[in-house]
Amino acid sequence: MIQAPGPSSLRCQDLVIGSGPGGAITAALLAEAGRDVLILEEGPCLPLDSCEPFGIQEVLQKYRYGGLNPALGRPKIALAEGCCAGGGSEINSALYHRTPEEILALWRDRYGVRDAGPAEMEPHFRYCEEALSVCLTPGQTPAASRKLLEGADSLGWRALEVPRCFRYHGTGQDGSPLGTRQSMTQTFLPRAISAGARLVADTRALLLDRQHGRWNVTLSRNGGAIADAVFVCGGAVETPALLRRSGITRNIGDTLALHPTVKVAARFPEEVNHQHLGVPVHQVREFAPHMSLGCSVSSLPYLMLGTADYPERRHLIRSRWRHMAVYYAMIAGPPAGAVRNAGPNALVRYRLSPAYLRQLSLGLRRLCRLLFAAGAVELYPSVSGLPPLRTEDDLSLIPAELPADRTSLMTVHLFSSCPMGESRALCAADSFGQVHGVPNLFIHDASLLCTAPGVNPQGSIMALARRNTLHYLETR
Amino acid sequence: MLGRLFHCTVSALCYEIAGFHATPLAEDTEEELAGPYNDVARFVIHQHRHMPQILGWTIQMATLLFALAALARHGALFHRLPPPRRHVQVAAWTASRLEPCRDLMKFYSSLVILALYSRPRLAQAVGQPE
Numbered sequence A: 001m002i003q004a005p006g007p008s009s010l011r012c013q014d015l016v017i018g019s020g021p022g023g024a025i026t027a028a029l030l031a032e033a034g035r036d037v038l039i040l041e042e043g044p045c046l047p048l049d050s051c052e053p054f055g056i057q058e059v060l061q062k063y064r065y066g067g068l069n070p071a072l073g074r075p076k077i078a079l080a081e082g083c084c085a086g087g088g089s090e091i092n093s094a095l096y097h098r099t100p101e102e103i104l105a106l107w108r109d110r111y112g113v114r115d116a117g118p119a120e121m122e123p124h125f126r127y128c129e130e131a132l133s134v135c136l137t138p139g140q141t142p143a144a145s146r147k148l149l150e151g152a153d154s155l156g157w158r159a160l161e162v163p164r165c166f167r168y169h170g171t172g173q174d175g176s177p178l179g180t181r182q183s184m185t186q187t188f189l190p191r192a193i194s195a196g197a198r199l200v201a202d203t204r205a206l207l208l209d210r211q212h213g214r215w216n217v218t219l220s221r222n223g224g225a226i227a228d229a230v231f232v233c234g235g236a237v238e239t240p241a242l243l244r245r246s247g248i249t250r251n252i253g254d255t256l257a258l259h260p261t262v263k264v265a266a267r268f269p270e271e272v273n274h275q276h277l278g279v280p281v282h283q284v285r286e287f288a289p290h291m292s293l294g295c296s297v298s299s300l301p302y303l304m305l306g307t308a309d310y311p312e313r314r315h316l317i318r319s320r321w322r323h324m325a326v327y328y329a330m331i332a333g334p335p336a337g338a339v340r341n342a343g344p345n346a347l348v349r350y351r352l353s354p355a356y357l358r359q360l361s362l363g364l365r366r367l368c369r370l371l372f373a374a375g376a377v378e379l380y381p382s383v384s385g386l387p388p389l390r391t392e393d394d395l396s397l398i399p400a401e402l403p404a405d406r407t408s409l410m411t412v413h414l415f416s417s418c419p420m421g422e423s424r425a426l427c428a429a430d431s432f433g434q435v436h437g438v439p440n441l442f443i444h445d446a447s448l449l450c451t452a453p454g455v456n457p458q459g460s461i462m463a464l465a466r467r468n469t470l471h472y473l474e475t476r
Numbered sequence B: 001m002l003g004r005l006f007h008c009t010v011s012a013l014c015y016e017i018a019g020f021h022a023t024p025l026a027e028d029t030e031e032e033l034a035g036p037y038n039d040v041a042r043f044v045i046h047q048h049r050h051m052p053q054i055l056g057w058t059i060q061m062a063t064l065l066f067a068l069a070a071l072a073r074h075g076a077l078f079h080r081l082p083p084p085r086r087h088v089q090v091a092a093w094t095a096s097r098l099e100p101c102r103d104l105m106k107f108y109s110s111l112v113i114l115a116l117y118s119r120p121r122l123a124q125a126v127g128q129p130e
Helices: A021-032 A056-062 A101-111 A118-131 A143-155 A188-194 A235-245 A300-306 A311-319 A354-373 A392-397 A458-475 B002-022 B027-033 B038-049 B053-074 B083-094 B099-116 B121-126
Strands: A011-017 A037-040 A077-079 A159-161 A164-171 A177-181 A198-200 A205-211 A214-219 A224-232 A261-267 A282-284 A291-295 A324-331 A337-342 A345-350 A378-381 A409-411 A441-443
Touching: A011 A021, A011 A214, A021 A037, A021 A188, A021 A224, A021 A458, A037 A188, A037 A224, A056 B099, A056 B121, A101 A118, A118 A458, A143 A159, A143 A282, A143 A291, A143 A324, A143 A354, A188 A198, A205 A224, A205 A235, A224 A235, A235 A337, A235 A345, A261 A300, A261 A354, A291 A354, A300 A311, A300 A324, A300 B099, A324 A354, A345 B053, A354 A378, A354 A392, B002 B027, B002 B038, B002 B053, B002 B083, B002 B099, B038 B053, B038 B099, B038 B121, B053 B083, B053 B099, B083 B099, B099 B121
Parallel strands: A011 A037, A011 A224, A037 A198, A077 A409, A224 A441
Antiparallel strands: A159 A282, A164 A177, A205 A214, A214 A224, A261 A324, A261 A378, A261 A409, A282 A291, A291 A324, A337 A345
């Protein structure tokens, strides 16, 4: 399926750095247009089924730094990023959203992004949806996920099933649908390679240097690569880190945004969880795009992690885990983060102001209210020092502003570290991803998103990357 | 020498935290949560080794400080303490007023919990002792 060729010749017309959703679609379209394309991937080249999804082996094989690179600040925020061929698409839930229209309007008005309104983006979203088999789950959705719908229904809140990038083919013994996540190693990377692109894995781009109209790229092995044009697609942390190491710093890595997420484990009288629960697919969008409520992966290890602030309840939680699941409240965080290089690694700083900690508290209280409405009998918010909550009256125990030093936050969504747009005062790249003032250097990943979109970002990243790649091919 | 002290301290921490989760054991959980915890310790050391360099150094220094704090308070390095005293020190750091102390305990307990409750898949993930 995927080949990882040796270093025959690392010369090319177009060098794509990173093989996640932005890089994979860019490489496929360029190669299919007849360009000579080389893809560099820092992580290993592994098939999608090299490990169990959301298990410990996946953490070891496919997560950057094994998942141990928090955003420093108060509070610290745990980050999870993919580092393998296919990038984040190999480890995420494959939930798909289009960029909300109000977010596209905000990008146009504040950042001067042109030609990216809903009508202009429509064909790009449609293309990605067809290529990734974006669809709703056929048949039964996970019980823990349906609890969100029940709670939202009883409160009159808007909730929906989010479609996934997934190809279904039958049902398992328990009636749950079976299928294959349409990650990049299943879709655009094989397409790129079929069209002649070369993928070099386990190789990190260290430095970009432009000489005599071409890019010389220093690599962690194999020496270097030479390219006419470079597409940096390393994600919202590694892309600005590489550009800054290379001396390109204007509006680079100064405005990282993310979706800070606080979790709560809920216990129900009936069973809602089992060993093969699958990916929860419902979200409450009543407060979108600023706040979303959803259900997380709830396997036993993640359930025990999510309730680590309640060590005295560990035996009850373990024995009743089939009655429990983990839920989240996620907000669209401000562009208050920075990416900087520290030695060989990129470090992330992120500061959440008290206003956002109040918003997270509001999200947590709404989520708890919804879960009680869905029949939960006990809730365990990931705020140390809080007792388990058993009635709606207990919601008053949640501080109006979540304590920065006692709240466990995480995110899997990072973006906005190199925003796009015509405003040179605010943006790193133009409306089509070309770095301002630097010829033949493009950014095609989550870094470009001007602000947090408030939804799972893969659809936005891929649609923008397609739009920008077609623009590049048309204007050459 | 410092490297060896670090390894011994991490290993002892893993045994303490994992042992806490396994005690008292319900009958049906004995096998999966029971010691020894060398697989858990191997996982934690492996994860530490793959952290960003500067964060890895910070954790290492804090862990050594933790080991020496045991020497100052209990008269022996952490890994040489009897289990009840290890428990006292971990509990003290977990409830400390100092955020870095709490953060260090949270770092190790998160990794141990993830590893312990991932058994028996953990063995496949971390392989055999090096």
